[in-house]
Amino acid sequence: MTLQEFTAAVLITRGALADTDGSGLHVVAPPELAARLGLHEYQHLVFEPEANPVITGRPEALRVDYDSPLVEALGGLLDPRSRLAFVEAPLPPLKPIDPLRELERGVTVRNGVMRLRECASVTTTYLCFVLEYEALADERRAGLLELWINPDARSVAEWPGLLETATPRDYLLVSDLGPRLQTASMLARRVAGVMARHDLNDLLESLDRRRARDVRRLREYFDGIYQEIGRKAKRATQPEARASEMRRLDATRDAYLGRVADVIERYRVQARIWPVMVVGCLVSAYQLRVELLRRRTKSDVTFAWNARDRAIDARCCDGCARPIHAADLCDDRAHWLCPACLAPCPECGRPYCGACHQRCPRPHR
Template identity: 25%
Template sequence: MTESSERFRHFAAHTLEHAGALVEAIEPAGIEAMLPDELQRAWRAPEFLRLGFGSEIPAAAERASLESIWLERFGELLGASGQQLCYAIQPQAPAPSLERLIEHHVELPNAVYRILSSETAWTRYVLFVFRYTAMSEEKREGIIRLGFNLANGSALDPFIDVLFDAALAADTAPAVTPPALNQLPADWAAAKWQKALSRTLPAHVNHHLAPFVSGMQRRLERDLERIHDYFSGLRLEAWRKLQKAKGDTAREQLRIEAAEREYQAKVVDLKQKYDLRVTLELVQTLELRSPVHRVTLLIKRRKGERKLTLDWNPLARQLDPMPCEWSFAAHGPRMVCDDKLHIVSLAGHAACAECGKEYCRVCSPRRCPKCGREDGSDAKP
C-alpha cells in the first residue's frame, strides 16, 4: 500500500470514529466499520461496511481511493468541522552549527551577508490542504499541501509532511502553552495571502498533474496524427482522380474542399475533447505554533542593507528555505534588487525580453521600468 493510501485509511478510520462508528483495521489494507443508524441512512449503507485502500483489498470490501466517491463522502461527513485548526507543539532538539547551515543554505549571487544573532524563538506556520479536480477526457483528483512561515514568508515545501504529521500527533501529545499571540509573528493581510496563494498554487498543480498532462498530450498527438493520415489519404486520392479527369473536374474539387473542412472540424473536436479544466477547493487551514532556533542575517547590496530571519525547525531539523517575495517559491538561488532590496527568485529578477534589462518583479510587477514592455509573468512566476 502506498503512503497516500495509508494516510487515506487512517483519515477514514478517524473520521468514522468521530461520527460514532466502531472501526477496526483489517488486512490487506482495509477497515471494517459498524455504522450508527444516522450514518447508515445518510449513506444508504448497511450496518457493517468494509473499505479497501490498497492494490489488494479485503473480501467483500469496496475500493476507496482519492479518485473514488469515498473522498467526497468523508468530506461531507466532516462538514465544516476541522476546516480550521490550531495546534501548539514543543519539540526538543539541540540546534546544530547554524553558521555552517547558513553557509551551505543561503545563495545570494549579487549580495553579501553576515550573521547578526541566533536565538530561540516561536513562530507560526500556516498550512493549507487543497483538493484539485482536473477534467478532460479523463478525470484526476488529488490533494495539494503547502504552507508558509509567517515570520519571514518562507515556503515550507521541503518539510511540509513533517509539520502535518506533527499536527496530527498534537491531539494525543501533552498540552503546550505557546506565548501570547501578540508575541508571535503577525498574521498576513488578506491581499498578501491572495498574492501568495495565487502565485504558488499553479506551480504545485502543474507538478501534481505533470504525468497526467504528459499522457494526455501523447494521446492527443496520436489522435491528431491518425486523423491527419486519414484525411491526407482522402485528399491524395481525390487529387489523383482530378488529374486523370478529362471532363468536368468540379466534383472532385468539391470532394477535396469537403475533406479539408471535415479535417479542420475533427481537429477542433479533438482539442475540445482534450481541453483541460482544473478546479481547486480549499479543504483545510491549519496553524502550527512551534519553537524554533532563529538566525538573523544582515544582507548588503551595494550601499543598501536589510535584515532577514531564517528559522531552524527542531522537528524537521531543517532550515527555512530562502523566501521569495515575488513567487513565494521554495527552491533555488535568490537575487536582491537594487531599489528596495527585495529578495526574489531568479525568475523574479529576470531580464526583460525586449531590452534585456534585469529588474525586480516586486518593484515593477506589470512592465519593464526601462522600456515599458508589459510582463505577463506577474501571474505566472
C-alpha cells in the same frame, strides 16, 4: 478593521483562501462555503466604490458594500468563530545552533552576498493549510497538499504526518493574527498552484504527447485523402467535374479542422484547487534576520530555522511564491527570486525581475 479586512478574516477562518491586491480580494472558497454565501468558488470581491469598470464588469467580479447580501451572510457564519483553531504539534525542543553555519548550509545567494544581522529564538506562528486539487481531462486526478506556512519568514515547511499527531489546543482571535493570516493565505494559494502543477506533471506531459500523436494521425489520414482528391481535380477536364472536386477539397479541409478542434478539446485540462482546512500552530524556532546585498541595493529578510528539519525553511520566491533555498537577487530591490522569475525576456533576451515587473519593462519594437 475595514470591510475588506473583515471579509477576508471571516472567509479565511471558514476555510477559504483570500488574496488581497490593489483591486480587492481574490477568493477561492470550498464548495459548501461558496454555496452558503452565494458565491462562485472563485470570486473577485471589489470594495472600492470608484473601482475600474473594466474590472467590475468581469464575470468573476462582485461589488461588496455594507448593504450587500454577502455581508449579511458572512455575519451569519460568525458567532464566536472569528477565531482560528490552534493545535499543538510534537516538535523536538530547540537546541543551540551556530546561525552562521546554518545560514551557509541552508541558503544560497547566487549573485549577491548575505549578511547575518541577528538570530533569536522565538515562538512563531505556522499556519497549516490543507488543500485539495483536481484535474479533469480524459481522466480525473486529485490529490491533497499540506503546507505549513510561516508568514513572518514567508517560508514553507513540509511536515508530512505532523497534523495527524497534533492535538487541539486553543483558539486565537483572528484580529490578533493581523495581516499574518492574509499573507499566509496568499502564499498558500500560490504555492499550492506550483505544487499541484508539479504533481500533475506526468499527466500534463502525457496529455501533450497523446494530443500530438492524435493530431499527427489525423494529418496523415487527411493528407492522403486531400492529395487523392487533388489529383482527381487536376485530371478532371470538365469544368463541372473540376469544380465538384474543388468543393470536396474544401469540405475535406473543414472536416480536418473540425476533427483537430475535437482532439484539442478532448485533451483540455480543467484544474482547480480549493482549501479544505486551516489551523495554526505555535512553534519554537530560530528567526534569522539577514541582509541580502546585490551591488548597491539590499533587502532585509527573515529566515526561519525549525527544530523538526533542523534546517532553514525554504523561503517563497518574491515573484511566484515557489519555495526555494537558492536564489538570485534583482538589481533594483534585491528581491529573492527563483530562476523562472529572473529569466530572459523572450522578446529582447534580457532578464528582468518578475517581482518588480509583470512584463519586460524595456520597450520592444
